[in-house]
Amino acid sequence: MKIGELSRATGTNIETIRYYERIGLLPAPDRTAANYRSYGDAHRSRLSFVRHSRDLGFTIEEIRSLLDLSDDPARDCGEADRIATAHLEQVEAKIAQLTLLRDELERIVGRCRGGIAADCRVIEALGDHRHCENPH
Amino acid sequence: MKIGELSRATGTNIETIRYYERIGLLPAPDRTAANYRSYGDAHRSRLSFVRHSRDLGFTIEEIRSLLDLSDDPARDCGEADRIATAHLEQVEAKIAQLTLLRDELERIVGRCRGGIAADCRVIEALGDHRHCENPH
DNA sequence: TATGCACCCTGTAGCAACTACAGGGTCAAG
DNA sequence: CTTGACCCTGTAGTTGCTACAGGGTGCATA
Numbered sequence: 001m002k003i004g005e006l007s008r009a010t011g012t013n014i015e016t017i018r019y020y021e022r023i024g025l026l027p028a029p030d031r032t033a034a035n036y037r038s039y040g041d042a043h044r045s046r047l048s049f050v051r052h053s054r055d056l057g058f059t060i061e062e063i064r065s066l067l068d069l070s071d072d073p074a075r076d077c078g079e080a081d082r083i084a085t086a087h088l089e090q091v092e093a094k095i096a097q098l099t100l101l102r103d104e105l106e107r108i109v110g111r112c113r114g115g116i117a118a119d120c121r122v123i124e125a126l127g128d129h130r131h132c133e134n135p136h
Numbered sequence: 137m138k139i140g141e142l143s144r145a146t147g148t149n150i151e152t153i154r155y156y157e158r159i160g161l162l163p164a165p166d167r168t169a170a171n172y173r174s175y176g177d178a179h180r181s182r183l184s185f186v187r188h189s190r191d192l193g194f195t196i197e198e199i200r201s202l203l204d205l206s207d208d209p210a211r212d213c214g215e216a217d218r219i220a221t222a223h224l225e226q227v228e229a230k231i232a233q234l235t236l237l238r239d240e241l242e243r244i245v246g247r248c249r250g251g252i253a254a255d256c257r258v259i260e261a262l263g264d265h266r267h268c269e270n271p272h
Numbered sequence: 273t274a275t276g277c278a279c280c281c282t283g284t285a286g287c288a289a290c291t292a293c294a295g296g297g298t299c300a301a302g
Numbered sequence: 303c304t305t306g307a308c309c310c311t312g313t314a315g316t317t318g319c320t321a322c323a324g325g326g327t328g329c330a331t332a
Binding site: 045048049052053056057066069070077080081084085087088091092094095098099101102104105106108109120122123126127128129 | 181184185188189192193202205206213216217220221223224227228230231234235237238240241242244245246256258259262263264265
Binding site for chain 2: 320326
C-alpha cells in the first residue's frame, strides 16, 4: 500500500506519516522501483496504535515507550499500566484546572451591557486578578 | 522599574517580558543611560492584564484584540464580550472532550493484571479503536 | 584599585507535534 | 503526449514561550 492509501486507511495526514518515520516512531518501509514508500499490514496497525494513542492524548515519548513494550511481548506489562495511569492523572488534573477556569470565565462573561470599552466589566475583570474567586 | 522588578511584580519570566515586547504586545519602554529597560505603572498593569488573560487561556491574538479595545475607551465593548464568550465555549468544548477521554482511559487503565506484554489489555486497547465506547 | 557578583543587553536556537510549502519525479488514462 | 493525481526530499512555519552564548553595567567588598 502506498502512503496515500495508508493515510486514508488510518485517517492520518501524509506529512504526519512521514514525520513519524523521520522521528523513528514508524519503521522506514520498503520502497518501490520509483522510490515510493510501500506499506504492509504491520505498518498499518502500528500507525493505528499511534493515532489512537495520540487521540487519547499520549505524548510521542509515551507512545514510544508503549510501542517498545508491545514490540517485546515477553516484557512486564506493568509499565504500560503505569504510563496509562500517569496519563489519566494528568487528564484529570487538566479537567480540574479547566473547570476552575470555566467558572471564572462564566463570572466574567455576560457582565457587559453593551456600553463603551471604558466601562467594560470584561476588560476590567481581565485587568485585575482580585476580581477572581478561584486560583488559576 | 527595571525588568527584574517588573518580572517579580507580575510573576512573569524576564525572557517572556522581552518576548511580549518583541511581538508588539507590550510597548517598548524607555531606556536608561546603560540601555536598561525602564518601566512605569502603565507597563505593569498592561502586563498584569496580559498575564491574567493568558492564565485564563486566551491566546496572544485574542489578548491583542482585548488590549486594542481597552486602549480605545470609546469603542464598543460588545467585542470584548464576544471574544470572552467564544473563549468560554472553547473551554467548555475542551472539558467535554477531555471528559470523554478520561472515561476511555479509565476503562483501559487497571485492566492489566501484571502479566507479560503479549497479554496486556492496555496495549491491546490502544491498538484497537473498536474497544472504545466513545468517539474521541 | 581590583574583583566578584547580580543584573542587564542582543540574537539565536530549542521545545511539541505537526503542517505547509517549493521544486522536483512517476505513472496511468485519454 | 499531455494532463492530473500521486509521490519524493528538504526546509520553514506554527504557538508561546524558554534557554543559552557572549557580552556590558553597577555596586559592594577586600
